[in-house]
Amino acid sequence: MTNLIPRDSFFQDLFDFRRDFDQIFNRILLGRPLLADQAASKAFDFFPAVESYLDRDGEKFFCRVSLPGVDAKDVEIQTKDNLLTIKGERKRSRTFKEVEVMDEEIVYGKFERTFTLPEGVVTEKLTAEYRNGVLEIAAPLVAAALPRKVEIKVVPASKQIAA
Secondary structure: OOOOHHHHHHHHHHHHHHHHHHHHHHHHHHOOOOOOHHHHHOOOOOOOOOEEEEEOOOEEEEEEEEEEOHHHHEEEEEEEOEEEEEEEEOOOOOOOOOOOOEEEEOOOOOEEEEEOOOOOOOOHHHHEEEEEEEEEEEEEEHHHHHOOOOOOOOHHHHHHOOO
C-alpha cells in the first residue's frame, strides 16, 4: 500500500494539464501568440466558461457565464448586429505585498468572449443579471424565428372516394 500514488497529486496534474491545454487551444483560436513576449501573450488572460441555449417554449435566448471572483462593475456587455461581446477583468485582491505562493490556480486579468447570436434574438430587449458569480443574459426571440406548428386537416372519406 505504501507505493500507491496519492490521488490528490494525480488529479491535480490532470486539472493543470486541462487548464493549460484549454489556454493554448483558446490562444490558437484567437490568433494570439503561444509564447513570444509576455506583453503580447497577455492580451486576454482567461476564458470564462459559458453555457448558452434557446428555450423555444419560453421563447427566449439564455447565456450564462461563470465569473467567480469578478466584480459586476468590472464586466461589460455589448451587442452589435448579431454579435454578443462580454468583456471584463478579474482583479487580484491580496492584501499583503510580500507573500510566498503555495498554489496559484486562479487566473487573474482581462477576458473577452464574443458569440454569434442565433437568428431571431431581439438584442434591444437584452437583460443581464449577476448572481453568485454567474452572469445570466436573456433576450426574447421574435415570433418569426420560432417553429410554427402546421395544422393537418382531415378530409372526410366521402370526399376522398369522389376524387
